[in-house]
Amino acid sequence: MPAPMRLSPREMIETLVSFDTTSHLSNLALVEFVENYLASHGVAAQRVTNEDGTKANLFATLGPADAAGGVVLSGHTDVVPVEGQDWSSDPFTVVQREGRLFGRGTSDMKSFIAVALAFVPEFLKDGPQIPVHLALSYDEEVGCLGVRPMIDGIIRTMPRPQVVIVGEPSSMKVVNAHKSIQSWSTTVTGLESHSSATDKGVNAVMYAAELIGFLSQMAEEMRRRGDASGRFRPPYTTVNVGPIRGGTALNIIPKTCSFLWEYRALPDLDPDEIINRFNAHVDENVLPRMRDVHPGARIETKVRAQAPGLAPEEGSAGETLVLKLAQCNAAEAVSYGTEAGLFQLADIPTVVCGPGDIAQAHKPDEFVELSQIAECERFMRRLADYVSGRPI
Known part of the structure; x- marks a missing residue:
């Protein structure tokens, strides 16, 4: 067995950030590093790869794998792109300035993973009575894709955890509710014609x-x-339209136009209400008028990403534990x-509970406050006490 690797939380953050795991790239180099790190502590890890083997989830258990009531520490390994952003330093090299660590993923969300990994020796030191499970996923930033097969494996092969x-x-605050997200791509296909003959064409851009x-x-x-719970900001379900592309020249009636859109729904909203109403409007009010001119006209809407909301489970043993760990x-x-x-x-x-501020996520010069790292370390130290049977 290799000698146990010991890295401080700061060193682990620097190491994880150095791997460019932008979602369109592989995360296997980071996964291999974590596998080797865990192996040096006698911990076996299981990969769950994607179809072409270019990316992987990683799951590992510290302590008795067959014990119920474990705690899952979950995080995604991918980050968003840096292209087109004005960084003042190399995004994949951690730089400290004014009490902050700058680098892609420092806030979202490699610092949480790093602190959890740095505490592996602490979790193992006294032989944990309650297991700590590490669950690292890929492709969260493009639709929470990777974690799904890992969750399937968790519920099939291990006792039910007390909490994930x-x-x-979240600035190390405990979050028990968030909105769902659904994003869509809509393409309108009409009929080209000379712009002087609008009656002969179907203008995809206008539709x-x-x-x-x-x-x-x-x-x-x-x-x-609005939001009956009064808990969310903004206090309502949001709808947003992003990039729009269509048309070729001003004197040509556009044949195609596509746009991306999303909605982020409150937990108590039927997540299908908005897309169902949109599709009904297309079928009943828009397509018939387009096809009066051109029977081949069409409107296609395809899902890009979907992730359910989080509903509160107030008073649950899991939430109560995390509130205590986070004080x-x-x-x-x-x-x-x-x-x-x-x-x-x-x-x-x-x-949800982790270091950093979501306001810094996805931005150039992304950072996490050193004070947040220290608070996360205190959280993990209390968790180590809990799983070892010591009072917290």
Whole structure:
């Protein structure tokens, strides 16, 4: 067995950030490093690879694998791109300035993973009575894709954990509710014609604009409905339209136009309401007018990404434990999405708690405060006490 590798949380953050795991790239180099690190402590890890073998989840158990009531520390290894962003230093080299660590993934969310890994020796030191499970996923940033097969494996092969802690940046506050997210790609196909003969063509751009207007109306309706819980900011389900592409020249009626859109729904909203209403509007009010001119006209909407919301499980043993570990009096709600809802769908109590501020995620010069790292270390030290049977 190799000599145990020991890295401080700071050193582990620097190491993990140095791996460019942007979602369109492989994360296998990082996975191999973590496998070797765990092996040096006598811990075997299991890979769950994607179809072409270019990416992998990693799952490992510290302590008695067959014991119920374990704690899962979950985090995604992928990061968003840095292209086109104005960084003041190399995004994949951690730089410290003014009490902050700068680098891609320092906030979202390699610092949580790093602190958890740095505490492996502490978790193992006294022979944990309760297992700590490490669950590292791929492709969270492009739709929470990788974690799904790993969750399937967890529920098939191991006793039900007491709680999953998803370490997304929450400023080390405990989060028990967040919105769902669904994103879509809509393509409108009409008929080209000379721009002087608008009666002979089907203008895909104008019909796409009409559909975007319908989405704007639903966005306003959702704003008026508001948030009965009073916990979310903004306090309503949001609808957003992103990139739009269509047309070739001003004097040609556009044949195609496509746009990307999403909605982030409150946990109590039927997650299919908005897409069902959108599709009904297309079928009943838009397509018939297009096909009056050109029977081959069509509108296709395809899903890009879906992740369920997280609903509160107030008073659960898992949430109570994490509140105690984080020394928080109450849980909060956030509007960003995470993998937590997928664990919850598998009937595993789940909360979000991790170092860093979501406001820094995905930005140039992303950073995490050193004070947040210190707070996460205190959290992990209490967890080590808990799984070893010591009072916390």
